[in-house]
Amino acid sequence: MIHEISDLTLRRFPKYIYILRSMQRKGQEYTSASELSRFLDIHHTQIRKDLALTGVRGIPKRGHRVDSLLRACIEFLDWDNLTDACLVGVGNMGSALLNYEGFAQSGLQIVAAFDSDPEKIDKRINNIKVYPIEKLKDVIGILEVKIAILTTPAKNSQKLTNEMVAAGIQGIWNFTPKKLVVPENVVVENMDIYPALAALLGKVRNVNTINPNGPVEFDQE
Amino acid sequence: MIHEISDLTLRRFPKYIYILRSMQRKGQEYTSASELSRFLDIHHTQIRKDLALTGVRGIPKRGHRVDSLLRACIEFLDWDNLTDACLVGVGNMGSALLNYEGFAQSGLQIVAAFDSDPEKIDKRINNIKVYPIEKLKDVIGILEVKIAILTTPAKNSQKLTNEMVAAGIQGIWNFTPKKLVVPENVVVENMDIYPALAALLGKVRNVNTINPNGPVEFDQE
Structure with a gap:
């Protein structure tokens, strides 16, 4: 069966x-x-x-x-067999993920990164090369990468998503809060860490606030 | 109002x-x-x-x-005012979070880390000192930290949670898949990234598998 x-x-x-x-x-x-x-x-x-x-x-x-x-x-x-991925947007979150050593034992291997900052292009982070964002389509095509990790600022992220999908990306791990529009056969997993942080900080502050009514006051007319 | x-x-x-x-x-x-x-x-x-x-x-x-x-x-x-946090468990995930530069603009500042590995103790990661796990209670008490980020292996994580809560921790950002038992006045935010990764990889492989019935086969009697 x-x-x-x-x-x-x-x-x-x-x-x-x-x-x-x-x-x-x-x-x-x-x-x-x-x-x-x-x-x-x-x-x-x-x-x-x-x-x-x-x-x-x-x-x-x-x-x-x-x-x-x-x-x-x-x-x-099937975590013994690594699936290649690329990472798009080498900011704080992107750098952290490139340096993270925990993916290998979970089936994921980042083989290329992309950024638009000339300072970052052609550098290697944890031995992963940063390509110029203009080469997104070419590199994804040549490396036959099917998974992309999205860690860009909001600007252009839908445009980049469209390019990735056109280049053959079938799964996007979206670390941005942005809603991505993709064809039906493309999988998006949203992984935004800030809502949890805001809720945690907000609730703990609420417990600790001197004002018994809550941490934030505002007037509403 | x-x-x-x-x-x-x-x-x-x-x-x-x-x-x-x-x-x-x-x-x-x-x-x-x-x-x-x-x-x-x-x-x-x-x-x-x-x-x-x-x-x-x-x-x-x-x-x-x-x-x-x-x-x-x-x-x-209130993200202009940083809330101090400690991080418990300096493994792959813990190190990545210590090095992550994105928290400061979201109200969180990690001021201390804990681990049991003598190789890591007293080192600094991104200028954050790693204390021996035995000093958890003392350091949390002295620094008056209210938030803890939990990135330990499963072993001992409930015991550590109990210690953290006894020391005054009021909010735990749990990066492990482990269910934590805490008193009612302590907030837990679960943030396990691997389920999303497993779902993403599983679904993309499913699309790509040669076997049209799915990526994983098994017999069930």
Whole structure:
């Protein structure tokens, strides 16, 4: 039987991998869906169902071997095979992501970056070359990159998206708050970190404010 | 009249700031709720309502001045006043966040980091000192830090959370997939980037797979 893997299933597996890696580092030999459930916000029956998708079978009364379950989860997401990506916009966020060493163990490899700043062009960041933004289409075409990480300022980001899609990009990891318009066959994952930061800071300030009514006052007529 | 600012309102303002900053860089003088709406996934009536909270008034037929609206939005979130934070766990993600230069313009300043690795302790990353994890409580207490960014491996993260809360932490930005148990007066914002990456890679591979039924096969009996 062949199944399509749902979006929500794909999103849960990195969580299993994270917990299993930690158990492996600690030298833990066995685990179970119930134990994994205690560390995550996922019900154990859901975890059991997900783990069954990997084909790995538990051992009665002992559960799953941590190492073989971890291996099966990584294979399930195909994270051993790196997918090439490019990064567009080498500002603060872009530089941080270029220097981030955690993608390799999650199936992603950034092979090219783009910027419009002459100071940055032809430099290498973490050994990744920064190309001029004018070469976006050519480089994406030559390298046959299918994934783009978007970390540009708002200006031109739709225009750049159109160019990327025309060049063959099929998936965009959008770190900007901008709404991107793409054809139906192109996948966009939005990943804007600032709303969470604003909510966190706003709420903590609210708790601490001297004014018992909240941190921000304003007049409304 | 004094209003409590809702969580969703707090989350929308960083998006306005991002677009307005971009307009300001381009030298654009005026904008409107309708124009902002075209760049964001937010209805213009919602934007109009939000912007009214800042107290800034538009000019009939011209809309809002970009610079004064930007200023009002930054003041609304109080992003001019930096809130101190500490970072717990100087791995790949932790290092990337310590080196990230984008927080300062969003109200956050990391003033201390913690790790258990002797190689990292007492080093400085982007001028932020790494303290031994054993000093977590003391340093948080002395510096009166209220916000913690959690970037540890799964192991011990609940134990560390308990210590942080006991030391006075009121808000945790959780970059791990782990479910954190905290008292009611402590705010947790979860920010796990890997589920989005797994979904993006999974879906793009799905489009590209030679097998028309999907990228992952498995037997289920």
